Amino acid sequence: MKFLVENINKNSGRLGLLDLKAAGGGVELKTPLLMQTTKGGSIPYLSAELFENYVQNKNGQEPVPILLQLTLSTMQQMAESLALWPASLSQYLGFPSQGNVLLLRDPCESTPSGGNDRDVAPIFTRQGKESLTPQSYMEIIATFKPDIYQGLCDADTNLESSKKRVQKSVDRTERFMDYVYEQQGKLQSASSSLLAPIVGGYNTFARTQSIKHARQQPEGKYGGYILEGFHNNGLTATALDGSQLLPIVEHCVKQLEEDKLKMMPGAYSPLIILELIRLGIDVFDTSYAYCAAVNFKALVFNYDEKSIEPRPTPFLDITDEAIKEEFVPLLDSCKCLTCQKHTRAYVHHLYKTNELLGPILLMIHNLHHFMGFFETIRSSIAQDKLPKLIDLVCKQNGDSKVDYCIVKNIKVISKAVVGKGFETTTES
Incomplete structure (x- = not known):
C-alpha cells in the first residue's frame, strides 16, 4: 500500500491517492474515500453484477474503483475455504479487480460490550462470541491475505466509558500490537499492509499514549492509522455529538504523520464526515447508507x-x-x-x-x-x-x-x- 497526499487546503482538508498495486489489489483510489461496506463479503442486498452495472457504473461512465470493507465478525467462517483458495481475496468474493480492507467489527450492527480479557479480544459472530489472541489473529490474516488489515485492538469504549475502562483498552491494545508488529511481514500475509489502531475513548491522555506506542515502531511496520473506540457501531455512530468527538480527533491528527492514511469506520452522519475530512481523515464507509435503508429511510x-x-x-x-x-x-x-x-x-x-x-x-x-x-x-x-x-x-x-x-x-x-x-x- 502506498499513500500520496496530492493537495492540502487549510480550510478544506486534503486530497490523496491510495495505490494498492503493490499489495496486489491493482487499483488506485482517490481520497477522501468511501469504502463499500459488506456483510459476509457481499454488499448488502446487492449482487456484484447489480452493484457494478447500476451503482458503480454511473450514467454510463467509467466505473470508479472501490475498496471493499470486509469484517472478520461476518467472515470468520470462510477461513477454512480461503486456506485452499489459490487466488486473491477479492477474486474469492467476486470483485476480482477491486481492493479490500479487513476490519474486526461490523460497523452496521451494534457491538455488545464486554468479553475483553488480558490476552484476548472478542468478536461477535452469528455463532456467538469468539475470542482472538494475537497469535490466532495473525494466522487468520495469513489465511485471508487482505490488501489492508487493521491491527488487533480493544476498542470497547464510548463517551460513557470510565477512565479505568479506557486505560485498559490502551494497555491491552499495546500488548496485542507488540506481537502484531513483530509478525508483520513474516507470515504469508507479507503483502498485506497494516493499519495501526489508535484507541483511548474520549481521553486525550490515553489517545496520546496509544499514538506514542504506534509511532515508536520501526519505519515501514504499518502504512496508516485506524481511529477506533468512539462508539459501539450501528446506530450509535449516527447520534454522535460533534462538539465532543471532533476535539479528540483533532488532538490525534495533530500528533500523526501527515503522509499516513487515516481511517475512521462507522456510520457517521454526513455532517460529521465533512468535519472529520476537514481535520484530515481520509477513509470512511457506507454503513450510514445501510443503516438508513434497513430503517426504511431513503437519503x-x-x-x-x-x-x-x-x-x-x-x-x-x-x-x-x-x-x-x-x-x-x-x-x-x-x-x-x-x-x-x-x-x-x-x-x-x-x-x-x-x-x-x-x-x-x-x-x-x-x-x-x-x-x-x-x-x-x-x-x-x-x-x-x-x-x-x-x-x-x-x-x-x-x-x-x-x-x-x-x-x-x-x-x-x-x-x-x-x-x-x-x-x-x-x-x-
Whole structure:
C-alpha cells in the first residue's frame, strides 16, 4: 500500500491517492474515500453484477474503483475455504479487480460490550462470541491475505466509558500490537499492509499514549492509522455529538504523520464526515447508507449548491402513509436506477407487502446518493470550498440545523395490517 497526499487546503482538508498495486489489489483510489461496506463479503442486498452495472457504473461512465470493507465478525467462517483458495481475496468474493480492507467489527450492527480479557479480544459472530489472541489473529490474516488489515485492538469504549475502562483498552491494545508488529511481514500475509489502531475513548491522555506506542515502531511496520473506540457501531455512530468527538480527533491528527492514511469506520452522519475530512481523515464507509435503508429511510439530503429543491429533512420515510399515492421518484434530481424506474408509492408498497425488492431498490438509491456525496466532497476540496459544503449540508435550505441521526424503525408489518398501514411495536 502506498499513500500520496496530492493537495492540502487549510480550510478544506486534503486530497490523496491510495495505490494498492503493490499489495496486489491493482487499483488506485482517490481520497477522501468511501469504502463499500459488506456483510459476509457481499454488499448488502446487492449482487456484484447489480452493484457494478447500476451503482458503480454511473450514467454510463467509467466505473470508479472501490475498496471493499470486509469484517472478520461476518467472515470468520470462510477461513477454512480461503486456506485452499489459490487466488486473491477479492477474486474469492467476486470483485476480482477491486481492493479490500479487513476490519474486526461490523460497523452496521451494534457491538455488545464486554468479553475483553488480558490476552484476548472478542468478536461477535452469528455463532456467538469468539475470542482472538494475537497469535490466532495473525494466522487468520495469513489465511485471508487482505490488501489492508487493521491491527488487533480493544476498542470497547464510548463517551460513557470510565477512565479505568479506557486505560485498559490502551494497555491491552499495546500488548496485542507488540506481537502484531513483530509478525508483520513474516507470515504469508507479507503483502498485506497494516493499519495501526489508535484507541483511548474520549481521553486525550490515553489517545496520546496509544499514538506514542504506534509511532515508536520501526519505519515501514504499518502504512496508516485506524481511529477506533468512539462508539459501539450501528446506530450509535449516527447520534454522535460533534462538539465532543471532533476535539479528540483533532488532538490525534495533530500528533500523526501527515503522509499516513487515516481511517475512521462507522456510520457517521454526513455532517460529521465533512468535519472529520476537514481535520484530515481520509477513509470512511457506507454503513450510514445501510443503516438508513434497513430503517426504511431513503437519503435525500442536498449536497448540490445548484439545487433549489426544498429538503426539510435528510430522509424520506418509506413507511409514511402520506407517500402511498406519490407517483414521483424518491428524489427528483437523482439518476439512480430506483429513481429512474420506480416511484415513492411503489417502494412504499414493496415495504408494506414485505417484498425483498424494497430494500434492494432502497440500497441502490442510498449508495448512489452517498457515492455522489463523496464525489462532491473531493470536488469541493479541490476548489477549497469545503466550508461552503459543510454549511449547505448543515442547514440545507433553511437556517435551522438538520438532524442526521437515524432512529431505529419500530414499525412492523403483519398480515393483519397489509393494506391498512403499519402497526407500531414498543420493542427497542
